[in-house]
Amino acid sequence: MIKVLVPFDFSETSNYAFEFAISLAENYNQLEINLLHVVETPIATGMGTMGGGLDAIPDFENQVFFMELIETRKKQFKEIEEKHKDSSINLKTNLVIGNVYRNIVDVIQEKNPDLVIMGSKGSSGLEEVLIGSNTEKVVRTAPCPVVTVKSSTHVSKMRKVVFASDFRDADDEVASRIRRMQTLFDAQFYFVLVNTPGNFETTRESFARIKTYVQKHKLENIKAEIYNSLSEETGILEFADDIDADMIAMTTHGRTGFLHLITGSIAEDVVNHSKRPVWTFKR
Structure with missing residues (x-):
């Protein structure tokens, strides 16, 4: 059974997240949805x-x-609950009182979900630097994968998934999560490495590293791509635009505090600025 947590505030974007979870459940019947609402x-x-x-x-x-x-x-x-009681959806609801971010974290620790799906409006400028959203904070700290959704998205329409990485860290757990995604989505997976002026290497070197990664983890049905851009974040977003991808997947280091303020996170930047769903998992 795959346990999915959906933080829900009755907003349009949280409804998109709930709809995405329902479409996952329709596509994969061994799935339980826990709908969480926090009253501040x-x-x-x-x-x-x-x-x-x-x-x-x-x-x-x-x-x-x-x-x-x-x-x-x-x-x-x-x-x-009444709306879905006669469906095949395994749905549970949970209403708690407190602080939105703190209670989401507490429920993640208590329930140990396999996946969190959250709606997000994104942020930019000063708000992004000083405050960030609850979604962004969950992306940074959650031990399980997090999907952020900004518009209506159905799993059955997933045809192209971009996994962006430098492919230097041969993490078995990350590869296992990619295989899990492949079981959920009937999609072509694109492994893209973004080449930037500050971190340049030849196309041959980049392709060789992706090939080594794929072979080490015995991954199949992968299309390798090299993309040149001024920054990794911009390159990931531009590549997704160019191929009209349905989802972006990537890892995050989960830095917090002063280190996060100084170094930031490419994954969080992509979550903020992508118009597509973004699937992140901490490594």
């Missing part, structure tokens, strides 16, 4: 959605609104 604990200070801050709302009114919100979310979850 009210904060006494800060900006409210109507301006002025939550502290401008009397405590009683704030508490009533909070309790009504919880009841509304319970009702919405019940409607989702």
